[in-house]
Amino acid sequence: MHATTPTAPPTNELQDLFGDRMVTGGAELDRVSRDESRAMPEGAALAAVFPESTEEVSAALGWANRHGVKVSVRGTGTGVSGGALAYAGGLVVSLERMNRIMLIDPVNRLAEVQAGVINAELDRAAEDHGLSFAPDPASAEISTIGGNIATNAGGLRCISHGVTRDSVAALEVVLADGSILRTGARTRKNVVGLDLTSLFVGSEGTLGVITSATVRLKPIAPGIPRTFRASFPTVEDAGRAVTAIVNGAQTPEVLELLDARSVQIIETYKPSGLPADGCALLIGQFTGLQAEQAAGDTAQLCREHGAREVVIAEGESLLEARRLANPALNAQGLRVSCDVAVPVGELAAVFRGIERIAEQHGRTISVVAHAGDGNLHPTVEAEDTPQGHAAAEVVIGDITRLALKLGGTISGEHGIGLVKQAELPWQLDEATLHAQQMIKYALDRKNILTPGRGI
Amino acid sequence: MHATTPTAPPTNELQDLFGDRMVTGGAELDRVSRDESRAMPEGAALAAVFPESTEEVSAALGWANRHGVKVSVRGTGTGVSGGALAYAGGLVVSLERMNRIMLIDPVNRLAEVQAGVINAELDRAAEDHGLSFAPDPASAEISTIGGNIATNAGGLRCISHGVTRDSVAALEVVLADGSILRTGARTRKNVVGLDLTSLFVGSEGTLGVITSATVRLKPIAPGIPRTFRASFPTVEDAGRAVTAIVNGAQTPEVLELLDARSVQIIETYKPSGLPADGCALLIGQFTGLQAEQAAGDTAQLCREHGAREVVIAEGESLLEARRLANPALNAQGLRVSCDVAVPVGELAAVFRGIERIAEQHGRTISVVAHAGDGNLHPTVEAEDTPQGHAAAEVVIGDITRLALKLGGTISGEHGIGLVKQAELPWQLDEATLHAQQMIKYALDRKNILTPGRGI
Known part of the structure; x- marks a missing residue:
């Protein structure tokens, strides 16, 4: 003992x-x-x-x-x-017992929550006031706001509402020595001192423990959302369509991509009549009073970029397939994936490159993507064994280097943690790594908080 | 020597x-x-x-x-x-000679600029691509992007486009020891390491020298902007209207307030037929295809909150009066102002409090405000002499404490610098001040960069 x-x-x-x-x-x-x-x-x-x-x-x-x-x-x-x-x-x-929603302030569109509040619970509490908590990682029903903040979590709605950081106004943080900080402000603008709030957001437990947060809420868009699904003969075509949509007049609330292999895996997991013709799918949503018009315009844009079929529906039903991607992959024992992101102008290039990498390694790679953000989750198919995982990791390494070569990042929303620690120097130069370590040392002299991970 | x-x-x-x-x-x-x-x-x-x-x-x-x-x-x-x-x-x-725009990338809506590029020059260069650089401090025609970033500058469009930080994707920074950092990424999402980009934004020269930046551009809204001007019998009425507008369905591009005394000062400086009936003015703008509708709806909302007269115009002409506020105040030798902000729900309360402070001190206080952000610039009238300034500063101190009491901040957009250094502990507690100093020490061991200011 x-x-x-x-x-x-x-x-x-x-x-x-x-x-x-x-x-x-x-x-x-x-x-x-x-x-x-x-x-x-x-x-x-x-x-x-x-x-x-x-x-x-x-x-x-x-x-x-x-x-x-x-x-x-x-x-x-x-x-x-x-x-x-x-x-x-x-x-x-x-922090799971620190789960109190302390305040919802509809006039200032703020909420104060303890770190252990479940994301979706705050969203539902805000809904009573016609408001929503925008960050919606796939784990929204089970993950905590403290964890969302500590990892600067992404999700489906980042294209329209930004990342978690954009919804955080102020934090209470406990440092390694037990001292308690209060960062940020309740105002929309605040330039008093260093932006410690943003520094702690995404710091992955390395600088302090976030115990409570003041977060911003947004009004729920009026009207009925419209969702569209467009099928493309190739994933590159779909990538080019995404670039065009993102540069169009109307910003979608959500813009997701499933390549043909992902569609197949999802349809096997839970058949819902997804096209079985080997197409890649773009699934998007518009909200607000102009949603119908915007969805129609975007459907036309998809057709101009080679879409074979475009379906438009009211509500969220077409998004369901996208939400099944994670459980479907898990059900197949497919666990080795990554989280790279590229500038949206490079989507076609990154898909082309991933196909080449798949050929080189003789491996099947499926891709689901928060396409509107250029954030991809490629999964490499391999046996669910240590050996299988190791073989797949080699392929992931090539995909990661490809993303960096295209001006991208090794992690769009999942963070570094332990799993990507070795890849950090691929993206950050020596001086930047050193600066991070100096800041870490400044706030956690004995290196007790989440040491050896994240930075 | x-x-x-x-x-x-x-x-x-x-x-x-x-x-x-x-x-x-x-x-x-x-x-x-x-x-x-x-x-x-x-x-x-x-x-x-x-x-x-x-x-x-x-x-x-x-x-x-x-x-x-x-x-x-x-x-x-x-x-x-x-x-x-x-x-x-x-x-x-x-950094005034480091004034090259190195790249405008319309597909990824990014620009790379040296720190000395003038804000408005980038905006004009982006305009050729149908894009704009959203941060627009009053100094946009004369201030540099490096300075905007180092101070996290605000401006008129923060209510719709956020602060400067929201437009910064990546930075090149030189630390005190001469080492060169590259922070951030070109992607919309990036969770690799600490968010050093946000840390340097608004750090007011204390942590490093920003030498170049990758900034985000936004599409110019289609259609003809609509501007409205509503006059209210009291500034408190105007404040309540702002709270209602901000909580309404449509977010204005701009939402500014001039109290009756400011209107008088501006009209004296350059007569343009502003109402001379002692009213406070709200001046707002909507852009996009729904601008006309939104301006009409907001005019109605203003009437419901007691507006005496509402004017709607195409384009930007009604905003002109707001832009004259700074030169008009300067022309009168009125130099002692502050930059407090409060949550938007507290606007009526802060205006009421400022009137009380004016009475207590027997001073005239004029207020112009980025009202949609809750960001106020009260100016205390006093002789333009050291003694006059000192007397006015006492009044400013009371206004600052009032803002803090209402859940606000001592600086919304101007920063701390030397002028507000003594007020920092009014807002930040001991532990937060200490953490800032530790981070400063981590990156600038000899304390050579802008020492004694900003943090």
């Missing part, structure tokens, strides 16, 4: 603080030691605590800092990059 | 690097030692250099860092908070 070795940190101090909201083993510790990535914890954590207040988070970090214990931080553990995996001998800080 | 004292830094090294693009005295040094604030440099600078490349900026900072020389950084010196004032015995780095 860790707790009984002479040099082990005194968990009894934590026990005094957290009582039965602390575990040192068993299924519960196991549960909060993992996330949804394909990586596993390197060893058993010492303990997990479940704070219910900022002060308790402060006490837990103060303890970890005094005793040099590594800390992993989690909401509901839906991350896919290994950022929330427990450390061997480490402390897990789970 | 500084340069001849035994301990003086060896400016001959700089001379070798910059030749006739360096000055050590005279009118040119004097020019680049000041900004548009009401503060003055504390003493004579040692030298000013005018680099033409990032490498030259790096060389200049490397020199300053080696010799422990304080550095002030400037574009065209239009800042109003004293952030660019020269230091006694310091080095001035003026």
Whole structure:
């Protein structure tokens, strides 16, 4: 047992603080030691605590800092990059009990929430006021706002509403030494001091623990949304159509792409009559009073770019297929994917390049994409074994380098975590990596918070 | 002479690097030692250099860092908070010669510019592609994009397009030690490492010198803009109307407020037939194909909130009066103003509070406001003398505390610089100030970049 070795940190101090909201083993510790990535914890954590207040988070970090214990931080553990995996001998800080919506302020279109509030729950609470919380990662029904903020989560609506960072006004953050910061402001404009809010957004648990947030809400668009689905003979054609749509007069609320292989996988998982003619699909949505007109104009634009068939429907039904992509891939045991992004003008080029990489490696690659953002999730088909994963990773490496060559990024929305740590220097130069480390050191002198990941 | 004292830094090294693009005295040094604030440099600078490349900026900072020389950084010196004032015995780095637009990429709606490019020049270059550069501070015709970014400048269109930060994709930055960072990405989404881009935006020269930027462009809205002007018996009525408009279905491109005293000052400066009946004016603009409808709906909303008269016009003519506010105030020698912001739901309350403060001090206060953002520029009338300024500053202090009490900020868009340095602890707590200083120390160990200001 860790707790009984002479040099082990005194968990009894934590026990005094957290009582039965602390575990040192068993299924519960196991549960909060993992996330949804394909990586596993390197060893058993010492303990997990479940704070219910900022002060308790402060006490837990103060303890970890005094005793040099590594800390992993989690909401509901839906991350896919290994950022929330427990450390061997480490402390897990789970924020899932900090789940209060403290305020919805419709006049100023703000909400104040604890970090453990589920994304979709805030969205539903806002709906009563005719408002919505724009960030909608695929995990919206199960992921926490704290986790969304810590990873600057993306989702389907980034093309129209931006990323999570664009919805965050102010944060409460506990630093490694237990001190409590309040960043940002409730106003739309604020230029007082450094933008620590943006610095903590997307910092993946490396700089501090976000305990609560003031987030911006947006009005729900009036009228009935219109969704369109256009099928293209090749994914490159679809890519060119996306570039044209994004540069058109009307910005879609959502603009997603499924290549032919993804369509096949989704239709196998849950048949819904998707075209079985080997086409790539673009699925988009418009909202607001001009939605019908905009969907019609965009359908025409798709036809001009080679679309074979275009369907327009009221509501969200056509988006359903896109939402099935993740479960469909999982059901097939297809777990090795990535999250690259390219400038939208390079979509046709990146699809062409991915086809070439697939040929070179003799592997099938399927692609789903938040196409309007240039954000792709290619999945490499391989056996669901360590060997299979390793072989697929080599292909992912080539796709990642391709994206960088096209002016892109190695991660559009999933973050670096543990899984992409080795790829960081592919994108960031020495001086930038060094600056990040200096900032990390400035705020976490003992390097206890999510060490060795994310930056 | 500084340069001849035994301990003086060896400016001959700089001379070798910059030749006739360096000055050590005279009118040119004097020019680049000041900004548009009401503060003055504390003493004579040692030298000013005018680099033409990032490498030259790096060389200049490397020199300053080696010799422990304080550095002030400037574009065209239009800042109003004293952030660019020269230091006694310091080095001035003026980026005005780094004025190349390197790329306009209409497909990805990006531009790459050197820091010294004038804001409006980029906007005009983008116009050839049907695009615009959204940030439009009042100084757009004379201020540089580097300065806009370093101060996270605001302007009239923030209500619709956000602040400068929202238009910045990537930066090139030289740190105090001369090392060169590249932050951000060309993609819409990027979660690789810390968001250093946002950290440098608004850092007011304290963390590094921004030498070039990749900025986002936006399509110019189709159709003819519609501008409206509504007059209200009291400024509180106008404030309530703003809250209603901001919470309405259509977001204006611009939503500005002039109180009765401002209207009078502007009409005195350049008569244009503004209402002389003691009313406060709301002036707003809508763009896009629905502009006419939206302006009509908003006019109706204004009437429901007590507007006496509403005028609607095509184009921008009604905005002209708002743009005259700064020159009109300057012409009257009225220089003591502030830049507070409040949540938009508190506009009526802040106007009521300002009237009370005016009464208490027996001073006339005029207010112009980027009302849609809750960002106010109250000006306290006083003699244009040091004594007059000091008396007015006391009143400004009360207004600033009022804004904070209403959940607001001490600066919405002008920044802290030297002028508001003493007010920083009014808004930021000890832990936040400390975290800022730690980050500053991490990136500028010798504290040479814009020391003692901004954070």
